[in-house]
Amino acid sequence: MPSRLPIDCLNKIFEYLEKDKATLHSCLLVNRLWCRVSVEILWKNIWEFNNKNAPSLLNTLISCLPNESKVLLNDHGILTQKSSLFNYASFCKVLSIDKIIEMIYYNINPFNEKNSTDSFQAEYLKTKEILKMFMKQISSLKILTYSFIHVKIPNFINFFGAKDCLKNLSELNCESEGHPKFFRQLSQICHNIQSLSIVYTLITSNGLKDLISLQNGLKSLSIELDDYDKYCNNYNNCEDFSTNIIPSLTKHSSTLTTLHLHGPLPLSFIIKLKNLKELVLSNFKNFKEIQHITFSHLQILKLISKHSKIDMFNFLENNGTNLKELYVHNYSHDSSLNLAIAKFCPNLKSLHTKFMKDDMIVIFNSCQQLESIEVLNDKTCSFKGEKVLEIVAKHSSKNFHELNLYNFEELRSEDLESFFINWKNRVSQKSISLIVCNNTFVNNNKNRKIIRKYKNLGVIKKFEYQSTTLIY
Numbered sequence: 001m002p003s004r005l006p007i008d009c010l011n012k013i014f015e016y017l018e019k020d021k022a023t024l025h026s027c028l029l030v031n032r033l034w035c036r037v038s039v040e041i042l043w044k045n046i047w048e049f050n051n052k053n054a055p056s057l058l059n060t061l062i063s064c065l066p067n068e069s070k071v072l073l074n075d076h077g078i079l080t081q082k083s084s085l086f087n088y089a090s091f092c093k094v095l096s097i098d099k100i101i102e103m104i105y106y107n108i109n110p111f112n113e114k115n116s117t118d119s120f121q122a123e124y125l126k127t128k129e130i131l132k133m134f135m136k137q138i139s140s141l142k143i144l145t146y147s148f149i150h151v152k153i154p155n156f157i158n159f160f161g162a163k164d165c166l167k168n169l170s171e172l173n174c175e176s177e178g179h180p181k182f183f184r185q186l187s188q189i190c191h192n193i194q195s196l197s198i199v200y201t202l203i204t205s206n207g208l209k210d211l212i213s214l215q216n217g218l219k220s221l222s223i224e225l226d227d228y229d230k231y232c233n234n235y236n237n238c239e240d241f242s243t244n245i246i247p248s249l250t251k252h253s254s255t256l257t258t259l260h261l262h263g264p265l266p267l268s269f270i271i272k273l274k275n276l277k278e279l280v281l282s283n284f285k286n287f288k289e290i291q292h293i294t295f296s297h298l299q300i301l302k303l304i305s306k307h308s309k310i311d312m313f314n315f316l317e318n319n320g321t322n323l324k325e326l327y328v329h330n331y332s333h334d335s336s337l338n339l340a341i342a343k344f345c346p347n348l349k350s351l352h353t354k355f356m357k358d359d360m361i362v363i364f365n366s367c368q369q370l371e372s373i374e375v376l377n378d379k380t381c382s383f384k385g386e387k388v389l390e391i392v393a394k395h396s397s398k399n400f401h402e403l404n405l406y407n408f409e410e411l412r413s414e415d416l417e418s419f420f421i422n423w424k425n426r427v428s429q430k431s432i433s434l435i436v437c438n439n440t441f442v443n444n445n446k447n448r449k450i451i452r453k454y455k456n457l458g459v460i461k462k463f464e465y466q467s468t469t470l471i472y
Contacts, residue, residue, distance in 0.1 A: 043091035069129040096145040136161040145173040171195040183207025195220040204244035212248040225263025302327035320344030342366035364395040372402035386415035398428035413446035431461035
């Protein structure tokens, strides 16, 4: 039956389903119109694939190549596919150079054997023709990933159409040691990058410094240290970061709202970022450098490392009131930090920490806006699962609706049933989402039956199982 919905309406609906790949794939089979609209959504970002799907994706891309490219590949003994149903490349808004290299390498050399000269030539030629196609066909690229700096690839910025393709780039993922020419050329085209993720390899390309400085309003920055041990053993590496990266960020001190630092990088420059809304630090040192600084707009704070509780207390005293989300991981447990959270962070909506029984009650009593908690259990914090369920059912606020349980090995079926009965009888009547990280829980048939029962009754909104503890 032909679709009665106009194409604009279909497009809005399918955009809402963008992350639901299974549903979008089913839409391909309804009719030609649905197929065309859903294909465009599916191909916005095609780079989340595993190796077994790489040959199929590569064949599809080769089928999209113009005839002159196919002739060139055939002349070099590379088989090509007949033309595809759609011009898939034109739908892409995300381009990963890394994934293209990975995909081509896997297809040519699936067993990771040492490449011959012919294989390298074939790899280079395929990469060149595919990149030429993307530069010509993508009208406005939004996200670019290019970190494979030690693999020779064509200078795609010189290809026909590249300037139009790249001029509206809003997100770049790269390595600090990238080719200076690449960064310099990109800095002449792109001036509105809002999100930048850098793998810091202890060497900073001059071109990268220029690229950062020439952006009009950088909003989000993520820097991940590539070699933790090498960095820590050489103080000069700290000087490189301070000399080359930090000065280029000065222009963006008022526009940066999101900062992620992964590794023991200097923190003192953060003091200038007065409009920060989100701060994520992992494996860091010298938190004392910012302990007394007030960030009046800070709403999200995630800390993954061992650090001084005194420094943390001081920071929360200055910034806790505005925090909506707090994630604290990898510290030896005692009640002092949770008591500080209860005292200084009354407006929290989401909290991840280690709990003792009394801590959780105090948190719920003090943080009445809490909607979600992530409870981490380990050797330093022995907290029985049934106690967690009991406290959540009795003491959580009317806004609460999501419980995340990590590393709770023993959750008895009767305790689970009791929790859902109590939750069903709560005044708030909000369905709850339950996320667990526990093989034993999922493999228990009684638990699975209870989950199905209360999901059907509407008590459970969502149930998820995660195989590993979530670390931000």
